[in-house]
Structure formats: structure tokens, C-alpha cells
Amino acid sequence: MSMHSTQTTVDPGEIAKFEAMAAEWWDPNGKFKPLHMLNPCRLDYITQQIAAEFGRDLKAPQPFAGLRLLDIGCGGGLLCEPMARLGATVVGADAAERNIPVARLHAEQSGLEIDYRHTTAEAMAADGEQFDVVLNMEVVEHVADPLAYLTACRELLKPGGLMVCSTLNRNPKSYMMAIIGAEHVMRWLPKGTHDWSKFITPDELFALITEAGLKPVDRKGFKFNPVLWTWSISDRDLSVNYVTASVKPR
């Protein structure tokens, strides 16, 4: 599948960095170990928000059947596969071309049907595609124009649709944790994965989401416990990683 010629907000330097890492996606002890560790926590938040918004029972089999879901920046499919298992019809989009065959191969191995596409949010919005749920996880801090990007996300939602968006806060602690801690000390992520100046505070993100025409309804922190090496959802601590839920007005 070829890139659309529509103008895009993706920064080419950012894509190149992730392409180099694509093959590593599904190794739980590889370069994406921190993402694999964070994933249960992200999935808990996403599944709870979708269940609440669309009145689904998570204890029932295939609770997300009938919902059309888009994961932007799908990478190797760490979120797409769980969503497909829960019954959603899933489209995974990634601007890094090399991620797509990796994700497709793994979905096939897992016996899951997922529509992976090498495209961008802006291109899909221009094509008029719409979804019940848009997942926008750890992407907004990598785009060149966050407002244009979030506006495309709004266009991709059906009225009453839900966007879940997570990113990194911008303060001295997040600089220490994400840049010094994760990239330099732990070497969890390659140096240069993040550009701290692009990080967004929760208030700034809420303002951008509102300006893009969505209604923010919830925000929580993802908190790392360095003793137990586990992540948990926090009501109060949004100081480093945090996640938001927004709906498109009907």
C-alpha cells in the first residue's frame, strides 16, 4: 500500500527512528520491553473506557463485537491484537512502512484478522473513513503539528465516538524518567526516541483536544512502581505518563 500524497503532519525523522526498531516489536524482553510492561495497564484503561462509553460487559465473550476501531501508530500490533480478540473490527495504521509486514505476520500467527495499513490519520480522514473508537497512544508527542493531528482524529470518529489518547507530561520529573531514566540509564528505549520539548502537559492536551472539536471526559496517570516493576492506573499522579478519554459530540 502506498502513502497518500495528502499533506501529512508526520515528521520524517521520527518515522526513520521507529522503522529501525520495528522487527523488535514482539520480543517481550527486547527493545520494547517497557511498552510490553505498560501494555496491561493501557489495555485496562482502554477496555474500561470503551465498555463504559458503549455499554459493553467485559465479562461477556467478544464484548467489543460490532465496534469499528482504529489504532493510530499501531507499531507491531500490541494494541490491535487484544482489541481484535475482544471482538472489535480493527484497522491498524502506521506511518512507518516496515511495521506493517511485521504486524501482519504476527496477526496471522495469532490467528487474528486485522486490517493493517501503511497510512496516516490525515490521509484516512481525507478518505472519509469513520470509526467508533480511535486509539491514539504515545503518538501525539511525535507529530509535527498536534492540533492538525487531533483535528484529523476528530474527523475519523463517528458522532458519539471515543478517542483514547496517552502521552508524556512535560516537567523536570518526566525529563528525568523518560529521557535520562528510560533512554540513558535503563536503555529501555534508544537514545533520541523522545524529544522532551514536544511533551505536552495534561491541561495543554485538554485544550488542544477541545480546540480540535472533541469533549475530554476523563484523564488518569500511568504510574511506575520501581520496586515491583509494574505499572498501575493512578487518579492523581499524572506527572509522567498519562492517558485521556474524549468523545465526539453527537
Place this chain on the structure above:
Amino acid sequence: MADVLIVGGGLNGPVLALALARAGLSVTVVDALPLKALRATGFDGRAYALALASQRMLAALDLWDAVSGDAQPINGIRASDGRAGEGPSPFFLAFDAAEIEEGPMGYMLEDRFLRRALLDAMKAEDRISHVAGRTVTAQQIDPQGVTVTLSDGKTLRARLIVGADGRRSGTAERAGITRTGWGYGQTALVAAIDHALPHGGIAHQFFMPPGPLAILPLPGNRSSIVWSESDAQAQAIMALDDAGFLDVLRPRFGSFLGEISLAGQRFTYPLNLTLANSFVAERLALVGDAAHGVHPIAGQGLNLGLRDVGALAECLVEAARRGEDIASPLVLARYQQWRRFDTATLAVATDAFNRLFSNDNPLLRLGRDLGMAAVGAVPGLRRRFIREAAGLTGDVPRLLQGQPL
């Protein structure tokens, strides 16, 4: 393809099957024993000491009502140091249910009643397929699941295989999981005893030089005994007829329950500790004795197994509900991290406890008598011991807190 295939139809296997099926997963249980043997109703002398947490788990799985009428509440525990023929030493350690607010400290339940309740519940559950009278001869792991070959040549598929097949787990062995362990040179003699006087729901543990004798109350004027002796001595005792067996038991048992006689068969279990070096492998998890066969001195074998079952069920059900592959290495690592520390701690503690008490050195005897008196004298420490024995401490899985998944 089933979600989970469980090898082993003892107690942990069926309880895990029920916990998973009730939460929506599909399960196959492969059981070496034929159904007819499983359905045998006579009393064979085997019984379990269920810690309070284990009883809560059975209640959370709607199994307790079927067995509660046949269960004997344990209202107190008396531990004492003694020598055969001398009676208990003056330093007693007594624990009473009245000291913790949760009620009885546990229950004694005969194997036949628990087994019947588990078979009935599995039969009534649509999501469980029970394959009895067959063993597993081979298991093959691939990226999507596990293929298991049975003794009759049939094959079964599942996403995850669970070994609940005891301390000589074939499931673990076929996966190349090695074990660490040692024997104690001791054998446990197990039997049910009729006695003339009521036991009042009190469990007794006499620590004697060759090994401990536990007397655990069953309904009516009956008790289950777990009596440890050196291997040679145990063999000699087992070779005696019933009358000879009782003659050796009487001075150890004492006269506090009146005249005693045998109420069922006699069993022997060699005492050893065997710990699997990993509780998980690719698309595989171990529970119960397959993961850790501990010395049964503290009566914690089944209770420890049920904690595995509760923890594994919770990890798998949570993973399924968030859409994860239930057999992914990350999900299995969570189970292993949860259970291995707990298990190793208890195995080492139980081992040390036994080494301390199976000793006739006068200094050690005095030391442990004073230790028991000290534990007995400090109310906070006593409560902690009781709550530990009842399985109410640590990171307790939800099912063992009596909560559904």
C-alpha cells in the same frame, strides 16, 4: 481449540477448571483415573485440612454448599513437644479460633466428598470437557497453541497447557523443566481413627523425635492422623497387621480420646521436598505439587496448591478480559512472579521447622519449648501464626478472599 488443557484430575486440576470456566474460558481436563474409580463413594481414610482461605475459595466457586454438611470445623490447634510414652511437655502452644474474627481456623474434609462435589460441578459446566481414564503421552508447542497426544492415540488442542499432575509431573518433564529437592528419610503414615471420646473440633500436633504426629478432627468421633517416622520404621509399622499398627500408635496418640481403632485404609507417603525450577514454560504453567511438593508437616500442601490455582486463574482471566493472549510469556511471567516467592518461603520454613522439631537433642528441645512458650505468650505473634496457618496473609488471590473473578 480449548483455551486451557489441564493435565491431572486430582483436586487442583478440577478447581482450576471450574474457576476458569465460570469466568468464561473453555477447559479440557485430562484425568488418568477412570470415572468409575473417581466415583467410588466408600471412605478410604484420606482427608484434607482446608485453610480458611481455601474454604472461601470453594465458597466463591459455589462448591462449598455441597460439602459443608460433611466438613468438620477446626476450632483450635494444640501443638506440643513430646516423646512417645512420656506425654506432652509442659510447654504447650494453643491456638483458638476465638482469637481471630474470621470464625473456625479451617475445616477437615474427606477426599470422597470433595471429589464428588468437583465431579458433579464439572459435569454441570458446559465449558468443561472431562476426559477420564487417559494419560498424556506427548505434548507439542507451536506459535498458536499446544497439541497433546493421549494414551488412546487421540489428540487435543489448547492455547495453554497446565500441569496439575503431581510431584512427578510428566507435563513439567516433557517441557524440560528440572526440579530441585531432597528426601527427609521420613515417611508419613496416614489413616483415619475411630475414638471413644469427642475431639471438640481440636487439632493436635505432637512433635516427637522421629517426626510429628498430627491428629485432625473428622465429623463424629473420628480423626485423621498424619504420622511421620523414619523410612525403615514406617516400613516396619506398615508391615504390621491392624492390631499391631494400633499397638505402636497408642503410646504416641495418648489416651485423651479414649480407646482407638482404625476407621479406614492405611496409606504411606514418602516425605520429600521437590520444587520445579520454573513454574512456567512456553504456553505452559504448573500448579500444586507439580510446581512444589512440600513437606506435609503444616498441612499446607493442598492449601498452597489452591493458592496457585487462585493466582493462575486470576492472571489468565484478567488477561483474557483485556484481550491478551492468555499463554503469552508476559501473562505467565506474572503468575510465576506471584507464586514462586511465596512457595520458596514456605518450603524453606516448613523444612527448617521439621528439622528443628525432629530432633532429640536436649538443648534443642529446651530451645523450641521456650520458643513455643514465647510465641504462646505474645498475643500479636499468636494471631499472626493463626492467620498464616489459615492462609489469610500475603498477596491473597481474589478467589481465596471469597470474591468471584
